[in-house]
Amino acid sequence: MTATIAPPDAAPTRPSRRSAPARSRTQRREARNGWALLSPSVIILAVMVGYPAGVMIYQSFTDYSVKNKVQGTWPNFVGFDNYIEVFTASQFPDVLVRSLGLMVAMTAFIVFFGVLIAVLMTRLSRTWRITVSVGLLLAWAMPPLAATVVWGWIFDTKYGVVNYLLNTITGTSDFTNHSWLENPWTFFVVLTIIVVWQGIPFVAFTTYAALGQVPGEVLEASSLDGATGLKRFRLVVFPYLRSVLTVVLVLQIIWNLRIFTQVYALQSRGGIASETNVLGTYLFRQGVGEFGITSAIGVVMVVLLLVLSWGYVRTTLKEEEL
Amino acid sequence: MSTQVSSGMQLGTAGVEEVLDGGTPARPRRRSAQSRRPSPRRVAVRTLLNIAALIVFLCSVFPVYWMVNMALTPSNQIISRTPSFFPFEATFRNFVTAWSREAAPGQTDFPHALISTMTVTGGVLVVTLLFAFLASVAVARFHFGGRRGFIVSVLIVQMIPGEAMMFTIYGMIDDWRLMNTLLGLGIVYTATVIPFTIWTLRGFVAGVPADLEEAAMIDGCTKTQAFWRVTFPLLAPGLVSTGIFAFIQAWNEFTMALLLMKGYNLTLMPWLNSFQSATEATNWGAVMAGSTLIAIPVVIFFLFVQGRMTGGLVSGAVKG
Numbered sequence: 001m002t003a004t005i006a007p008p009d010a011a012p013t014r015p016s017r018r019s020a021p022a023r024s025r026t027q028r029r030e031a032r033n034g035w036a037l038l039s040p041s042v043i044i045l046a047v048m049v050g051y052p053a054g055v056m057i058y059q060s061f062t063d064y065s066v067k068n069k070v071q072g073t074w075p076n077f078v079g080f081d082n083y084i085e086v087f088t089a090s091q092f093p094d095v096l097v098r099s100l101g102l103m104v105a106m107t108a109f110i111v112f113f114g115v116l117i118a119v120l121m122t123r124l125s126r127t128w129r130i131t132v133s134v135g136l137l138l139a140w141a142m143p144p145l146a147a148t149v150v151w152g153w154i155f156d157t158k159y160g161v162v163n164y165l166l167n168t169i170t171g172t173s174d175f176t177n178h179s180w181l182e183n184p185w186t187f188f189v190v191l192t193i194i195v196v197w198q199g200i201p202f203v204a205f206t207t208y209a210a211l212g213q214v215p216g217e218v219l220e221a222s223s224l225d226g227a228t229g230l231k232r233f234r235l236v237v238f239p240y241l242r243s244v245l246t247v248v249l250v251l252q253i254i255w256n257l258r259i260f261t262q263v264y265a266l267q268s269r270g271g272i273a274s275e276t277n278v279l280g281t282y283l284f285r286q287g288v289g290e291f292g293i294t295s296a297i298g299v300v301m302v303v304l305l306l307v308l309s310w311g312y313v314r315t316t317l318k319e320e321e322l
Numbered sequence: 323m324s325t326q327v328s329s330g331m332q333l334g335t336a337g338v339e340e341v342l343d344g345g346t347p348a349r350p351r352r353r354s355a356q357s358r359r360p361s362p363r364r365v366a367v368r369t370l371l372n373i374a375a376l377i378v379f380l381c382s383v384f385p386v387y388w389m390v391n392m393a394l395t396p397s398n399q400i401i402s403r404t405p406s407f408f409p410f411e412a413t414f415r416n417f418v419t420a421w422s423r424e425a426a427p428g429q430t431d432f433p434h435a436l437i438s439t440m441t442v443t444g445g446v447l448v449v450t451l452l453f454a455f456l457a458s459v460a461v462a463r464f465h466f467g468g469r470r471g472f473i474v475s476v477l478i479v480q481m482i483p484g485e486a487m488m489f490t491i492y493g494m495i496d497d498w499r500l501m502n503t504l505l506g507l508g509i510v511y512t513a514t515v516i517p518f519t520i521w522t523l524r525g526f527v528a529g530v531p532a533d534l535e536e537a538a539m540i541d542g543c544t545k546t547q548a549f550w551r552v553t554f555p556l557l558a559p560g561l562v563s564t565g566i567f568a569f570i571q572a573w574n575e576f577t578m579a580l581l582l583m584k585g586y587n588l589t590l591m592p593w594l595n596s597f598q599s600a601t602e603a604t605n606w607g608a609v610m611a612g613s614t615l616i617a618i619p620v621v622i623f624f625l626f627v628q629g630r631m632t633g634g635l636v637s638g639a640v641k642g
Contacts, residue, residue: 048513135382
């Protein structure tokens with residue numbers, strides 16, 4: 001992003017000229033006031049995130065179900081049974097592999113095209129650059145559900161513009177009544193198109209901004225030294241992009257692994273849920289009932305995403321120099 | 323000079339404003355006679371680049387255009403094997419239908435869903451901004467034990483998918499007798515939105531130099547007065563843009579709304595989903611009109627804040 005002067009934190013840099021006891025009193029007051037200001041946020045996060053996380057972990061080791069909830073009885077402790085069941089006697093492993101595969105494909109497309117478009121934007125005239133950014137902004141701003149509904153219509157079996165165009169291009173009627181969503185593979189193609197279409201603008205704009213940080217003199221010097229094209233990009237430009245691209249990559253991985261809206265909406269347009277579920281929709285379709293099982297799935301999801309986001313949290317903390 | 327993902331004030335750099343200001347990455351440009359009289363190769367490259375730009379533009383815009391086009395097309399022409407590429411016989415009847423028809427039997431219509439969504443969004447906005455503002459001031463201006471721990475927790479919470487805990491939260495909301503209520507949904511949303519809001523606002527507060535406050539204190543203000551008179555007015559843009567983030571997130575949220583809300587309490591997103599999935603009888607013109615109506619506020623707000631959005635997302639990370 002922008003190269004900035006990291007804003008100095010107020011408190012630590014202020015030279016303290018007070019005596020030791022006074023200082024500790026000030027410190028204690030700062031701590032009290034600080035926590036007082038934090039408390040509303042802490043309370044809502046503890047109640048709405050911390051507590052359910054704890055409950056979820058506990059329930060994942062029990063056979064808690066709607067029956068217990070209705071009758072008010074305590075569930076039995078079943079150890080790792082839920083986890084064993086989830087991994088051996090359910091579709092979960094398939095869903096997990098599918099989610100990971102989709103995540104890799106989507107992330108690769110989004111980052112590749114995003115960076116490509118950012119580089120393109122740096123080489124365009126002003127008018128063209130504005131045109132491209134307006135297009136990207138519109139794609140980005142669409143609510144995901146509305147976008148999916150529209151794309152679903154574009155790929156509609158009977159009246160979709162895609163089938164019409166393919167018929168026109170091929171000069172046949174092969175695509176009349178061709179259903180894109182019924183076959184899981186073409187379902188994933190449509191899904192990937194939607195997610196990539198909406199994901200590219202973020203990467204493109206971020207990378208474009210980062211490209212603006214490459215000093216002109218460095219580029220000039222490198223071109224005088226005879227570096228051209230890809231070589232110049234790899235050796236001169238890329239180092240400036242690295243930190244931004246790392247964050248962008250981690251975010252894309254996380255976001256693409258937890259997609260829900262697009263998959264769910266496409267499924268309700270004609271996808272076969274059992275063959276197209278990803279982690280989020282699989283969990284959702286488990287339905288209310290076997291809280292033990294759904295909790296185990298939730299725990300696996302959280303652990304997976306926490307492992308993946310650890311890199312992000314660390315990078316952020318390092319860069320922010322808190 | 324290292325590229326740094328840093329706090330809010332400096333983050334408004336990645337968006338269209340910069341593009342519009344012609345904030346191009348500085349590029350060595352040799353103004354020789356050659357560049358004034360372009361060589362054929364140069365013209366070819368330029369043309370190729372412009373074609374690429376045109377393709378990118380068309381690909382990004384087409385679905386949005388198609389949505390509006392379909393929304394304006396009379397329903398008998400929508401259901402046609404040959405799509406109409408331009409709304410020559412533009413009609414607003416689809417919008418009227420979208421506005422007045424129920425999503426499905428027993429499920430709400432657009433105005434009710436709109437009111438529900440606006441109520442939840444408004445409530446979430448106010449509570450989130452208030453809580454997050456206090457927290458961000460604490461984090462950016464105070465120094466105390468546990469501050470770093472809090473920030474790390476906020477970052478981690480952002481990364482935990484709420485979807486993973488959907489049934490635990492469902493059970494909780496049910497226990498509290500808040501199922502199918504706007505209050506229940508609002509509480510869930512507030513917890514989802516608040517980490518990002520704290521993080522972004524923290525950047526804005528930290529971006530206002532503490533020296534300004536100290537100068538005011540030398541002039542006789544108390545610490546509190548100095549904050550309200552000097553720092554707070556400078557935070558207004560930050561509050562507006564983080565407010566808009568929160569708005570867009572709550573407006574676009576689908577999973578929990580789908581799980582928690584029923585019948586007449588549906589918010590706009592589950593309304594749209596039921597509206598389109600009633601397979602055979604679906605009035606596609608109306609669905610497209612509904613999508614357009616739902617997208618308009620988001621698009622408008624988005625255009626205001628997208629510059630900060632990029633930066634905020636890089637350092638804050640959420641997706642609608």
